[in-house]
Amino acid sequence: MTEYPLPLELMIEQLGKLPGVGKKTAAKYAFKLLSMTPEDLEHFTAVLLEGKRSIRSCRKCFNLCTDELCPVCLDEERNNGQICVVEDFKTLMAIERARGYKGRFHVLGGALSPIDGIGPDKLHIAELAARVKDGEAKEIIIATNPTIEGEATAMYLMRLLKPLGVTVTRLAYGMPVGADLEYADEVTLMKALEGRKEI
Amino acid sequence: MTEYPLPLELMIEQLGKLPGVGKKTAAKYAFKLLSMTPEDLEHFTAVLLEGKRSIRSCRKCFNLCTDELCPVCLDEERNNGQICVVEDFKTLMAIERARGYKGRFHVLGGALSPIDGIGPDKLHIAELAARVKDGEAKEIIIATNPTIEGEATAMYLMRLLKPLGVTVTRLAYGMPVGADLEYADEVTLMKALEGRKEI
Numbered sequence: 001m002t003e004y005p006l007p008l009e010l011m012i013e014q015l016g017k018l019p020g021v022g023k024k025t026a027a028k029y030a031f032k033l034l035s036m037t038p039e040d041l042e043h044f045t046a047v048l049l050e051g052k053r054s055i056r057s058c059r060k061c062f063n064l065c066t067d068e069l070c071p072v073c074l075d076e077e078r079n080n081g082q083i084c085v086v087e088d089f090k091t092l093m094a095i096e097r098a099r100g101y102k103g104r105f106h107v108l109g110g111a112l113s114p115i116d117g118i119g120p121d122k123l124h125i126a127e128l129a130a131r132v133k134d135g136e137a138k139e140i141i142i143a144t145n146p147t148i149e150g151e152a153t154a155m156y157l158m159r160l161l162k163p164l165g166v167t168v169t170r171l172a173y174g175m176p177v178g179a180d181l182e183y184a185d186e187v188t189l190m191k192a193l194e195g196r197k198e199i
Numbered sequence: 200m201t202e203y204p205l206p207l208e209l210m211i212e213q214l215g216k217l218p219g220v221g222k223k224t225a226a227k228y229a230f231k232l233l234s235m236t237p238e239d240l241e242h243f244t245a246v247l248l249e250g251k252r253s254i255r256s257c258r259k260c261f262n263l264c265t266d267e268l269c270p271v272c273l274d275e276e277r278n279n280g281q282i283c284v285v286e287d288f289k290t291l292m293a294i295e296r297a298r299g300y301k302g303r304f305h306v307l308g309g310a311l312s313p314i315d316g317i318g319p320d321k322l323h324i325a326e327l328a329a330r331v332k333d334g335e336a337k338e339i340i341i342a343t344n345p346t347i348e349g350e351a352t353a354m355y356l357m358r359l360l361k362p363l364g365v366t367v368t369r370l371a372y373g374m375p376v377g378a379d380l381e382y383a384d385e386v387t388l389m390k391a392l393e394g395r396k397e398i
Binding site for chain 2: 004005006007008010011013014015017018019020025028029030031032033034036038041042043044045047048049050051052053054055064065066089090093
């Protein structure tokens with residue numbers, strides 16, 4: 001039986017490193033790349049390398065950016081005494097897409113997970129505490145994920161930051177807008193009940 | 200609203216050129232690539248470029264290979280007078296994976312499609328006719344796809360090659376093994392009926 005030529009096998013192996021890409025999809029991607037002109041493929045790879053070279057973390061909040069400080073940290077209008085703490089850049093972008101939030105951010109770079117060896121020193125927690133001590137914020141809004149790790153991180157931050165004299169808040173739990181109550185899980189439903197508001 | 204840094208936007212744009220990859224998936228891929236070490240990403244792009252550089256078409260049958268001739272053409276045991284004509288390399292691989300076929304191949308590089316401007320001169324048809332005239336094959340097995348274009352190509356090849364004194368055959372139509380008759384489409388079912396065999 002003929003097999004894929006070795007260089008094609010190697011391409012498939014590399015493309016299989018992309019998240020959620022199995023051998024079949026990787027082969028489809030490889031054929032597509034082989035069908036490009038050499039110039040287009042050169043450009044494709046050059047853009048990936050240039051991205052890696054030029055994208056770095058904001059020195060202050062660890063948002064992704066291309067300069068020392070990210071656009072959010074540079075924007076003086078967003079210096080309103082609020083810092084929203086997120087696990088990663090993707091959450092930051094989700095909050096930005098929702099618009100409405102006008103404060104600054106702090107990207108932790110993950111959540112506490114002792115089982116995976118991720119302690120407070122592996123996250124940008126010391127830098128957050130330093131920002132609080134510098135008096136940059138009056139309110140810390142914790143927007144870690146509603147998972148066990150995210151909850152543990154929120155508790156840890158609350159205990160660390162409250163003694164520094166800031167208000168520490170957590171995103172509201174409740175029903176997602178547009179959801180069907182019938183299909184809600186029990187925990188969310190209980191949290192929504194606890195958090196009920198007079199209308 | 201903050202947006203993705205420009206180099207990240209450009210990465211997402213390039214990754215979006217992969218088949219079936221939308222903006223969200225491209226972003227997921229970009230984050231994965233950014234999380235790699237510079238060395239790993241260098242290796243990733245180098246393998247893609249090296250694949251493009253070293254993979255070419257077999258001079259005789261247009262199978263993908265790294266030398267002048269592909270392993271199938273070089274294998275003297277497969278010189279049994281049969282040439283299986285396929286649209287592309289992926290079909291060739293599918294037939295190889297099924298094992299059992301011991302002849303050679305000819306990759307057309309597509310199917311006739313006047314509406315897309317693909318006439319016989321855009322496919323490797325002249326080269327196939329030359330192989331037949333050279334007396335390389337006694338039987339040409341046409342394994343183009345069972346689509347309108349594949350059928351048209353099969354008809355065209357049949358008319359072109361039969362006068363050259365070879366047997367021209369077509370893959371059998373019928374029910375896929377393991378399929379449920381209840382859900383078969385009418386055309387396949389009719390073809391399966393027409394092609395029925397005494398048992």
